[in-house]
Amino acid sequence: MTRISLTRRVVGVDQTGAAIEQDVVEERPLTIYLNSQEIVTAMTIGDYPEYLALGFLRNQGMLEGAGAVMRIDYDDELAVVVVRTEHATNHEEKLKKKTRTSGCAVGTVFGDMMEGLEGLRLPEAELRTSWLYALAAQINTTPSLYLSAGAIHGTVLCARDQPLVYMEDVGRHNAVDKVSGWMMQNDERPEDKILYTTGRLTSEMVIKCAHMGIPALVSRSGFTVWGVELAQQVGLTLIGRMRGKRFQCLAGAERVVWDADLAQIKDEPKKSGRKAS
Template identity: 55%
Template sequence: MEDSEFLVRPDPDDDRLFRVVDGVDQDGRRIEAPIINERPLTLYLNGRRIVTAVTIGDYPEYLAVGYLMNQAMLRPEDTLVSVEHDPEARAVRVVIDADRDLDAMMSKRTHTSGCALGTVYGDILERFADVPLDTQARFHTRWLYALSKKINTAPSLYLTTGAIHGCVLCEEDRPLVFMEDVGRHNAVDKIAGYMRLHGISPRGKSFYTTGRLTSEMVMKCVQMEIPVLVSRSGFTAWGVELAREAGLTLIGRAKGKRFLVLAGEDRLVWDADPAAADEEPARARRKGSRSDD
């Protein structure tokens, strides 16, 4: 696969994101193991501290902007005045041209099932059903098979270190923006931030994740107005319920020839023969073992 297919993809050679430590293996032999780094990153909006996230440390500006968007603290009509990363303070400071009642929003807090402690603030659930998703969008099953193969054979931090999730913004059969992080919610937020800062429309897009299809993943995908969400892993009941409520197409357990659709199946165009699809190579199957982390 050509790297040019991706606008952004993980760099497994970026040694800022992992370290090598000594250990022993199952035979008692001394080994060196690469392990992922975790760093705190504090996000501020208009001078107010919002949250300290645990992240691998890449793309902090995208993470900050995407997080604020997916919490509805930053809205499409708002103007971004500035986004400044302070590496020494491990902080990103975002300034917008709108006043938000942040105290009221942050008083409504829901901890989600996301790893590294996901949180949803404010009235997102109250506004959830009003977010418009493209009812005319279609998703071809041949695109699904092509995306699975391209994404799961791409170089990644997971294949170097493990202990990490991946998310990908896609268009038809092309993976566009591939982000990884210790929490899948961070990887989603980085993509949301990238889309906002680079002016990428959700129209015609789909979203791929290696993690579970939880309520949090569904809420974030709907907030981004992306109508199709795909995962290698399985579903939670509330995730399926919310997807059906929002009109989101929800495809899970997408491995090799197989997948399962539990919401929005009317968007699918059945133009691939599962019998002709490739089974996953062993390396990709090992990668899938993280999906329920």
């Protein structure tokens, strides 16, 4: 079996504006079939596709009554894996096509999300490092369900250095969707906003932010290669690994204004605040 690369070297800048090279996790689509029925498209790093397909179908209860698994066919070029069973299953008749992504909890419909992305270009809004540090300090200590109970994601809509609305949920996509709904209900314009999240900066997170029209996405967590590439495509400023005085910018660095004095920024306490995931 051909060994695939699970990471790619990406060039960006750090909190001082100095050039860096960062190993970023790859993100690839994999479509899973159960016999002739297309079941799901998963966003994955790409290794062990046969195990992923078989385990997904088993954990979803889709192999019950199917008899033995006769074989598993994987096409690397098409990024398709087909699990073939001895008997057809009821799932193949009643299931409509679904799409899960690399998100937590309930996934998102990735194909629908991609529609309208071509030609989209976000406003060229500046992002000051002083805003980033002020936001991180406030958000990291804001009373929240996470700080009291853990095991939850947070998303914050911000205007410059001020948090506007804070949403939490078990899945980071749910938290982002709540913010989007709040913006619609309150006629909040997106072009001067910053979206802060505790979740990974994957392709679908970047796409959601782009569809919301927000020109800057900031996270305590890391990136995927496709997330970075899509951010570059739509003109999104993408900041990750935002902890204390440290961060990395892998897209849109030309719109960052380096106005903060790092000597005045405190390191984040190790035993307090938020973790990323």
